Amino acid sequence: MRALWRGLLHSEGGSGDRIVPPTGITAQLTLFSAGAMAFLAVFALALALASGRLAERWSSELGQSVTVRVSAPAAEQEARAQAVLQILQATPGAGRPRLLSEDEVTELLMPWFGPDMPVAALPVPALIDLPIAGDDFDAEGLRLRLEAEAPGAILDDHTQWRRPLVSAASRLRVLGAVSLLLIAGASGAMIALAAKAALAANGQVIRVLRLIGARDITIATAFVRRFTRRAAIGAAAGTLLGMGAVALLPDMSAAGGFLTGLGFQGWGWLLPLLIPVISAAVGFLATRWAALTMLGAVR
Secondary structure (H helix, E strand, C coil), X not given: CHHHHHHHHHHCCCCHHHHCCCCCHHHHHHHHHHHHHHHHHHHHHHHHHHHHHHHHHHHHHXXXXXXXXXXXXXXXXXXXXXXXXXXHHCCCCECCCEXXXXXXXXXXXXXXXXXXXXXXXXXXXXXXXXXXXXXXXXXXXXXXXXXXXXXXXXXXXXXXXXXXXXXHHHHHHHHHHHHHHHHHHHHHHHHHHHHHHHHHHCHHHHHHHHHCCCCHHHHHHHHHHHHHHHHHHHHHHHHHHHHHHHHCCCCCCCCCCCCCCCCCCHHHHHHHHHHHHHHHHHHHHHHHHHHHHHHHHCC
C-alpha cells in the first residue's frame, strides 16, 4: 500500500498537495479573504505609522515655544506689552520674543468669530510668541516672575493643549496595532474554515489515501501547502492594491498639515511588503491546526 502511495505522489509530480482541489469555493474564499484582509492591514499599518508621526510632531512643535497673553486696558496695553517683552528678553533659555501683529491675531480668531467680526473692537489681549532656545528655560519660574512684575501677563506653555493631542495620537497608534492583530486573527479564522470545508468535501479521497498507506501528517501537509500558497497570493494582491490606494491619498500639504499624510514615508514603504509573508505564516498555522484537528477527529 505504501508503495502505491509513493507511486501516486510520483505520478502527481512529487507534490502531495495535488490531492487538494485547485478550484472551487474554498480556493476563492481563501484568495478573497487573504486579499481583503491584506488590503485592510495596509491601511491599519498606515494609520499606526501616521499617528506616531503626528504624536511626535505635535509634541515637538508645541514644546518649542510658549505664549504670553497680556491683558490690560486699551490705553495701557502697549506699555505693558513692551514691559513684558523686556522681561522675556532677559529670561535665560528663551529666544527672541515677538509681539503678534493685529492682523496675525485676527487670523488666529477668524475660525471662531468669522471673517466679518470686528476683532479690533474686542478686548483682545496682546499675544507674545516666545521660542525656547535652551535647556535652562524655566517655565514655572518665568510664570512666577510675570505674576510679580507684570500683572495681567499669563504664560501658556501649551501643556493643556499638547497633552490631550499627543495622548489622542498615541491611542490612534495603539488602535492601529490592535487592528492589525484583529485582522490577522480574522484572516486565520477564515482560512481555517476554508481548510475544514475542503477537508470535509474530500472525505472520500482522504479515506482512500489512508487505505493506501498515507499518514495524516502527509495529508495535512498537502492541504497546508496549497492553502499557504493561496493565502500568500491573495495577500500579495491585496497589499499591492492597498499600497496603490494609500499612494493616491492627499499628501500633508493638501490635507492642510493636520493629518501629516496618512501614508508611508521613506523606508516605511517596505513595511507593507511584510504583510504577504505574515499572511502566509498565518495561513500555514491556521491550515495545519485545522487539518490535524479534523483528521484526528475523523477516523
